[in-house]
Amino acid sequence: MSLDVLSMEGEALNACLEEMGEKRFRGKQIISWLHGALAEDYDQMTNLSKALRARLSKEAPLMLPVKERVFSSQIDETQKYLFRLSDGQLVESVLMKHSYGYSACISSQAGCAMGCRFCASGIGGFVRDLTAGEMLGQVYAMQRDLFQRKERVSHIVVMGTGEPLLNLDNLLAFIRILSDEKGQRLSRRNMTVSTCGIVPGIERLSQEGLPITLALSLHAATQEKRKEIMPIAKKYPLEAVLAACQTYFERTGRRVTYEYAMMAGFNDSEKDARRLAALLGRGAHVNLIPLNAVKEHALSAPSAFVLERFAAILRREGVNATIRRSLGADIEGACGQLRRKYADDTYGTVRT
Numbered sequence: 001m002s003l004d005v006l007s008m009e010g011e012a013l014n015a016c017l018e019e020m021g022e023k024r025f026r027g028k029q030i031i032s033w034l035h036g037a038l039a040e041d042y043d044q045m046t047n048l049s050k051a052l053r054a055r056l057s058k059e060a061p062l063m064l065p066v067k068e069r070v071f072s073s074q075i076d077e078t079q080k081y082l083f084r085l086s087d088g089q090l091v092e093s094v095l096m097k098h099s100y101g102y103s104a105c106i107s108s109q110a111g112c113a114m115g116c117r118f119c120a121s122g123i124g125g126f127v128r129d130l131t132a133g134e135m136l137g138q139v140y141a142m143q144r145d146l147f148q149r150k151e152r153v154s155h156i157v158v159m160g161t162g163e164p165l166l167n168l169d170n171l172l173a174f175i176r177i178l179s180d181e182k183g184q185r186l187s188r189r190n191m192t193v194s195t196c197g198i199v200p201g202i203e204r205l206s207q208e209g210l211p212i213t214l215a216l217s218l219h220a221a222t223q224e225k226r227k228e229i230m231p232i233a234k235k236y237p238l239e240a241v242l243a244a245c246q247t248y249f250e251r252t253g254r255r256v257t258y259e260y261a262m263m264a265g266f267n268d269s270e271k272d273a274r275r276l277a278a279l280l281g282r283g284a285h286v287n288l289i290p291l292n293a294v295k296e297h298a299l300s301a302p303s304a305f306v307l308e309r310f311a312a313i314l315r316r317e318g319v320n321a322t323i324r325r326s327l328g329a330d331i332e333g334a335c336g337q338l339r340r341k342y343a344d345d346t347y348g349t350v351r352t
C-alpha cells in the first residue's frame, strides 16, 4: 500500500522521508505545500528536486478527493459538493455562507452505521471511515474555489455523512493538521463536531481538551422517543449521553449545543417543547432544524407557525433557541441525499 502523505503530520512525515533516504526537512516542505499552499500535485513543489517529485508521485501518490459535481443553490449561496474518493466511494460536503463567514460541512465516513430514521446517509449502511487526508481534501477543494473569490473558509462543521466519534483518531489528526501553523491555521474555536451520542467517544474527546464545539444530535426529549428514531439510543441512553456532555463542558469549558430536527407530529408539540426545556435547563443552546424531508422516510418538517411556537416555549423557559435556516433546500440539502440521488440517477443503485 502506498503512503498516505496527505494524512501524515510533521514528525511522521519527516521520519518517513528519512527512511526513504531523503532529508528530514523535506517533510516540512511537503507539509507547507500540501496544507499551506494547498498544492494538488508534487510538480507544484518547486523546492523539491525533480527526482524526488517523481519518486513521491510513484511511491506516495496524493489521494485527494476528486470533485465529481458541484451544485449551486438558486435560493442562497450554498454549494453542495460531491466528491469521489480514490476507491470510488462518493461523499458529500456543503459550503455555506453566513453573516460571519463561510463554513464547510464535511463528511467523516462513507455511509453510516447509525441508521437514524430521518436521515438518508444511513440508508445504504456503513462503508468505511474516511482518512484525515480525505476529510482535509474536502475542505481544501472548497477553499481553492473560495480563493478565486478572495474568500476563505472560516468555520468547519463535521456534520455530514458519518458519525465522527467512531472515526476519532482520523478526526483528531484532521483537526490538528487544519489548525497547524504550517497549514490553514483554522481556529479550533471555529470547529464543531456533531455526534449522535457515542458516550466513549465524547469521553475521549473531553480528555483531549480541545476548544472545539460539540454538537449533540438530540432530536427527542425522552429516552423512549429517542429510541424510536435513533437506534444508537438503545446502546447509550439519554441520561448517560447528557452526563458525558456535562463532563465535556467541565473539562473543556466549551458549551455543548443541542441539535433538534423538527419532525411534524413526532417531536414538535408544546409538550415536547416543555419536556425539552426541563431536560436541558436554563442557559442551554438548542438549534431547531426543520427536517429536510427524505423521500425514503415518511417524516417531514412542521409549519413555520409550529416551529416558532416551539422556539417561543423554549425561550420562555430560559433556553437559547435558534431556528436554523434551511440552506440549499433546492439542492438536496439534507445529509446523504445528494450521494443517494446521484448514485441512483447515475448507476441505478447506490454504490456502497
Ligand code: SF4
Pocket (backbone or CB within 6 Å): 112, 113, 114, 115, 116, 119, 120, 121, 122, 160, 161, 162, 163, 196, 335
Ligand atoms: S444523522 Fe448522522 S449519525 Fe444518524 S444516520 Fe445520519 S449521518 Fe449517521
